[in-house]
Structures are given as structure tokens and as C-alpha cells.
Amino acid sequence: MSGVQHSPDAAMPLDTARGAHGVQPALWYTAALALLALLLPFLEGVPVIGWLASPFQRIQLTYGLVFSIAALAFNLLLGYTGLLSFGHAAFFGGAAYAAGLLVKYLHVYSMEGFLLAGLTSATVLAAVFGSVCVRYTRIFFSILTLALSQVLWALALKFFWITNGTDGLSIPTPILLGGLVGTAGDKVRFLSFTYYYYVLFIFFICVAVMGVIAASPFGKALQAIRDNEVRAQFVGIGVRRYRWYAFVISGAFTGVAGALFAPLNGLTTPDILHWTFSGKIVFMTVLGGFKSFIGPILGGVAYNYLETYVIKTTEYWQMLLGIILVALVLVMPQGIVGVFAWGSRRERRNR
Amino acid sequence: MPLLFAQGLRKSFGETRAVDGVDFFVESEELVSLVGSNGAGKTTLVNLLSGLLVPDAGSIAFQDTDITAVPVRDRIRAGIARSFQLVNLFDQLSALDNVRLAIFSRDGTTRQVLRLAERNRPAREEALEVLRDFGLEDKWDTPAAGLAQGERKLLDVALAYALRPKLILLDEPTSGVGTREKGTIMDAVAQLVRERFLAAVIVEHDMDVVFAYSHRIVMMHQGKVLAEGTPEQIRADERVAAALLGKA
Numbered sequence: 124m125s126g127v128q129h130s131p132d133a134a135m136p137l138d139t140a141r142g143a144h145g146v147q148p149a150l151w152y153t154a155a156l157a158l159l160a161l162l163l164p165f166l167e168g169v170p171v172i173g174w175l176a177s178p179f180q181r182i183q184l185t186y187g188l189v190f191s192i193a194a195l196a197f198n199l200l201l202g203y204t205g206l207l208s209f210g211h212a213a214f215f216g217g218a219a220y221a222a223g224l225l226v227k228y229l230h231v232y233s234m235e236g237f238l239l240a241g242l243t244s245a246t247v248l249a250a251v252f253g254s255v256c257v258r259y260t261r262i263f264f265s266i267l268t269l270a271l272s273q274v275l276w277a278l279a280l281k282f283f284w285i286t287n288g289t290d291g292l293s294i295p296t297p298i299l300l301g302g303l304v305g306t307a308g309d310k311v312r313f314l315s316f317t318y319y320y321y322v323l324f325i326f327f328i329c330v331a332v333m334g335v336i337a338a339s340p341f342g343k344a345l346q347a348i349r350d351n352e353v354r355a356q357f358v359g360i361g362v363r364r365y366r367w368y369a370f371v372i373s374g375a376f377t378g379v380a381g382a383l384f385a386p387l388n389g390l391t392t393p394d395i396l397h398w399t400f401s402g403k404i405v406f407m408t409v410l411g412g413f414k415s416f417i418g419p420i421l422g423g424v425a426y427n428y429l430e431t432y433v434i435k436t437t438e439y440w441q442m443l444l445g446i447i448l449v450a451l452v453l454v455m456p457q458g459i460v461g462v463f464a465w466g467s468r469r470e471r472r473n474r
Numbered sequence: 475m476p477l478l479f480a481q482g483l484r485k486s487f488g489e490t491r492a493v494d495g496v497d498f499f500v501e502s503e504e505l506v507s508l509v510g511s512n513g514a515g516k517t518t519l520v521n522l523l524s525g526l527l528v529p530d531a532g533s534i535a536f537q538d539t540d541i542t543a544v545p546v547r548d549r550i551r552a553g554i555a556r557s558f559q560l561v562n563l564f565d566q567l568s569a570l571d572n573v574r575l576a577i578f579s580r581d582g583t584t585r586q587v588l589r590l591a592e593r594n595r596p597a598r599e600e601a602l603e604v605l606r607d608f609g610l611e612d613k614w615d616t617p618a619a620g621l622a623q624g625e626r627k628l629l630d631v632a633l634a635y636a637l638r639p640k641l642i643l644l645d646e647p648t649s650g651v652g653t654r655e656k657g658t659i660m661d662a663v664a665q666l667v668r669e670r671f672l673a674a675v676i677v678e679h680d681m682d683v684v685f686a687y688s689h690r691i692v693m694m695h696q697g698k699v700l701a702e703g704t705p706e707q708i709r710a711d712e713r714v715a716a717a718l719l720g721k722a
């Protein structure tokens with residue numbers, strides 16, 4: 124569907140306003156992928172896709188899903204509201220640190236506790252940062268978000284007796300659902316099976332909720348602000364207030380991702396608070412395609428594979444990232460999603 | 475008191491006195507045309523009335539309430555809507571969504587976060603009806619950026635219309651559109667004024683249109699009101715003829 128260039132929700136299965144033409148295949152792909160993800164742990168040894176089902180690969184995918192949540196949340200601001208934040212590490216890292224501090228000081232090992240602490244701290248941080256940042260747009264907004272998040276990074280380093288400085292806080296295997304599901308002693312088994320499913324379900328919830336937000340009247344108002352601030356004002360939308368709402372919602376979901384990341388990584392170090400980590404979230408989103416709803420999902424997963432496999436093979440990893448980013452912006456601004464949409468357009472034309 | 479009443483409005487940009495001591499009023503159910511050569515100050519006056527600009531001096535009252543310093547959003551709430559000389563649309567959104575946003579905002583439903591916009595059937599029906607009124611129903615799914623210039627102008631007016639204002643300010647709604655679409659826009663506006671008891675201020679260069687549709691005409695020149703009256707009075711006014719000739 125040619126709408127991909129114009130509307131950020133063109134590739135989104137939830138928007139029933141789109142012609143059945145574009146929606147049906149997208150829905151099918153989504154359903155197929157979801158099913159594959161659900162069955163994955165049982166597909167070991169199956170030809171073609173069996174390699175994806177190994178415990179190592181499932182942990183990789185878990186990382187990818189966590190990044191996808193963060194990228195989706197980030198894109199509520201970039202793709203939908205038109206604000207480029209360079210401070211999302213603060214919400215991701217802030218939430219992960221909240222989990223770490225919960226362990227260190229309150230000896231809480233409950234995953235739901237981590238999530239609650241992460242969500243709350245990210246929301247509060249976003250509410251405070253947002254109240255300053257949404258007064259500005261464009262480069263000023265970006266720089267302010269970057270600066271504020273760097274303050275948090277510096278604090279994490281300075282208050283080392285609380286945060287353990289560069290060593291970071293270690294996160295033990297958490298208790299899921301109050302011990303209802305297996306807390307097997309085997310860490311790999313835990314992460315690649317129990318925790319994989321845990322993350323997968325939260326991922327589904329996040330995608331569904333953010334999908335509805337994006338297609339809600341509120342989400343449309345954000346897109347209106349992105350497209351034309353003056354006109355948004357002249358249909359009666361409180362532009363600054365809505366930007367703040369978007370900022371807080373985006374920060375909150377990024378916090379969910381950060382809380383999920385903490386036990387997966389087993390450690391929270393200041394680098395997930397650093398602005399370069401914000402840059403990674405930007406990168407994932409652009410890689411997947413910030414003009415569609417599902418783009419950041421693909422971007423998060425793809426980015427993780429890039430990092431895992433490319434970082435091993437080259438010492439020019441950072442440079443490679445830069446080159447990819449330049450190529451993306453210049454040649455395929457629609458990201459991975461754009462390539463798929465282009466492919467399906469060609470296919471249809473050839474029929 | 476008239477519906478809208480402005481007194482002694484002034485606005486300068488550096489040395490340029492764009493609006494230089496203008497008194498202006500609109501009665502309810504009245505269609506007022508604002509005419510004048512390029513740079514006369516028409517757009518600036520509309521900007522002052524709609525709240526895009528704050529006057530250097532003077533006051534504006536709407537329904538007997540002072541709104542001189544009231545922000546845009548509250549003027550919209552009070553019932554003043556406007557369209558733009560240079561089209562202002564939500565370019566990546568479909569024509570339907572453009573109109574629907576005005577409706578959501580008017581109804582206060584842009585606050586709904588966890589409900590699909592599509593589920594709001596009445597809003598969808600109403601938006602489609604507005605598009606029909608402006609002859610854009612076939613283009614409901616087209617992003618605003620993909621519409622032809624004339625269609626964009628129509629949609630710009632449709633957004634203001636969808637807010638169901640008491641007073642609508644249209645800055646050159648028919649510039650750059652075809653003759654047939656000119657009729658569509660003006661008929662829609664005239665019908666609104668009649669059926670919804672709405673008042674309208676229309677900035678317009680086409681004097682045929684002005685004479686055909688207006689109840690009253692206000693002519694501006696170099697930031698001041700040069701002449702004012704019914705179409706008959708204006709037609710007979712020599713100063714107007716001179717100013718118009720000067721422009722042509």
C-alpha cells in the first residue's frame with residue numbers, strides 16, 4: 124500500500140480505516156510471527172527454523188523483544204509526535220536501576236516488584252524531564268533530553284556507594300508471579316524458557332496497548348501536532364500538554380523495557396544511562412522504520428542481532444553502525460518495513 | 475452588542491503598520507467580506523481576531539466578553555474558528571482524519587487514549603458528511619499532502635467548518651481553486667450562515683464573489699478601513715473603485 128510513505132499507521136494492523144487490501148496480509152504476518160514466537164521453545168531440531176529455537180537464540184530474541192518495547196515507546200514520540208528524544212536511556216536505565224536498588228536495599232526479588240518500580244520511576248522521571256523539554260521542539264528538545272539524561276548518568280557514577288559506580292548493581296534471578304512459575308536453578312533454562320515467555324507476554328501487552336494508543340483519538344491528536352502545530356492549535360488541541368502526555372507515556376513504556384532488561388542482563392551498569400544508549404534506541408527505531416507502527420519492533424530485534432554478531436567480527440563496530448545509519452537516512456528512510464512494503468508493492472504490480 | 479466587536483486594533487511589524495487603528499464588528503448571522511489590495515492588512519486583522527497574533531493596542535470582545543488576550547484554544551472553545559490563506563493541514567493524515575480531528579477536539583474526545591478512533595462511529599459519519607459537503611468524499615482516504623491544491627483549500631475550510639463555530643474567519647478560501655470549487659466553498663459557507671445561524675468573515679479578492687454573497691463589505695487599505703457598507707454602497711463608492719483599479 125502506497126500509504127506507507129504518508130501515514131505512520133499505514134502498516135498497522137489495528138487501523139481498520141485502511142483498505143482491506145493492505146490490512147489483511149499484515150494481520151496474517153503478525154499472527155504467524157506471534158504464533159512462531161509462542162511455539163519457538165518447542166521447535167528445537169525442526170529443519171530450517173530449528174537453529175532459532177536454541178536456548179542461546181531464545182535469549183537473543185528476548186533481548187530483541189525488550190529493545191523492541193523500548194523502540195516502540197520511543198517511536199510514540201518520534202514517529203507519532205515528531206519529537207526526537209536523545210534521553211530515553213534515562214527511562215530505560217532509570218527503571219533498570221530501580222530494580223537493582225529494590226534488590227540491594229529492600230531485598231525484593233519479585234519481577235512484578237521490578238516492573239512496578241521501573242514503571243513508576245520512569246514515569247516520574249519522564250514527567251519531570253518532560254515538563255522542561257516539551258517547551259521546546261526540534262534540536263532544542265533533543266539537546267535538552269540529552270542533557271537531562273546525562274545528569275542522571277553522572278549521578279549514577281558519582282553516588283557509587285549507592286549505585287556501585289561502574290561496577291553496577293547485580294540483579295539475581297527474579298521470582299515470577301510470586302513463585303507460581305518455575306524458578307529452576309538453571310539460569311539458562313530460566314532465561315530461555317520461563318523468562319522468555321514472561322517477556323513475550325509483556326511484549327504482546329505492550330504492543331497491543333501502544334497500538335491502541337497510536338490509533339486512538341489521542342494518538343491522532345499527536346500525529347496532528349507532528350504534522351502541523353499551528354493547525355493543531357486551531358482545531359483546539361493543547362499542543363504543549365499533549366506533547367507532555369506523549370513524553371510521559373513514552374517514558375513509562377521505555378521503563379517497562381528497562382525493568383525487563385535488568386534480570387536478563389543480570390547487571391545494570393551506567394552505560395544504559397549514557398546518551399549513547401539513547402542513540403541506540405534511536406538507531407533501532409530508524410533501522411526498523413519510524414514511519415510505521417511495527418517498524419521499531421523489527422528494528423529492536425534486528426539491532427540486537429547486529430550487535431551480537433557484528434561486534435564479534437569487527438573492531439569497527441561503531442563505525443559500521445554510523446555507516447548503516449547514514450545509509451538508512453539517505454537510501455531507505457522507511458527502514459526495514461519500507462523494504463517489505465516495497466517488495467509487496469512490486470509483487471502486487473507483477474500480478 | 476454585535477457578536478464580535480473590535481476597537482482601535484493596531485499591529486506593527488517593525489516599521490510596517492499592518493493594522494493601524496481598525497474598528498471592526500460582525501453581527502450574528504452576518505456574512506462580512508474583507509477586501510483590499512495585497513498588503514492591506516487583511517490577514518493580519520484575521521490573525522488578531524483569531525488569536526494567532528496579540529494586538530499592540532485595542533480590544534476585542536466576543537459575545538460581550540473581552541478576548542483580547544485570550545489564548546487560541548479558548549477562542550476555539552468560545553466558537554471562533556478560522557481557515558488559512560496558506561493552507562495549514564495535517565499532511566500525513568487522511569482527509570477523513572483531518573476532519574475527524576476537528577470533531578474529536580470539539581467534542582473533547584482527543585483525551586481518549588485507550589479507545590480506537592475508528593470505534594467512534596458518529597465521529598466517522600459526521601466527518602464523511604463534512605467531506606461530502608465539500609465534495610471531497612471520494613478522497614477520504616487520501617493523505618492531505620496527496621490532494622490537489624484546490625482540494626487542499628477545500629479541506630482547510632472544512633476543518634474550520636467541522637468545529638461548528640459561531641463565527642468563522644476564512645482567509646481567501648477561494649484563492650487558487652477552480653471556478654467550480656469556488657462555488658462549492660461559497661455555497662457551503664453561505665448555507666452555513668443561513669442554516670446554522672453562523673457569522674462569517676471572508677477575505678476575498680474576487681469582487682464577483684464578494685458582491686454575490688456578502689451582507690456587508692469592509693475595505694482595507696494600508697492598515698486602515700477605507701470604506702464599509704452593503705454591496706450596493708460599495709459598488710457605488712468611488713474610493714473603492716479607485717483602490718481596486720490601483721490594484722488591477
Ligand SMILES: Nc1ncnc2c1ncn2[C@@H]1O[C@H](COP(=O)(O)OP(=O)(O)OP(=O)(O)O)[C@@H](O)[C@H]1O
Pocket residue numbers: 487490491492510511512513514515516517518519559
Ligand atoms: N509576520 C510578519 N512580519 C513582518 N511583516 C508582516 C508580517 N505579516 C504581515 N506583514 C506585513 O504587514 C502588511 C500587511 O500584511 P497582510 O498579510 O495582513 O496583508 P493582506 O491584506 O492579507 O495581503 P494579501 O492580500 O497579499 O494576503 C504587509 O506589508 C506585510 O508585508
Ligand SMILES: [Mg+2]
Pocket residue numbers: 516517518559645
Ligand atoms: Mg492575506
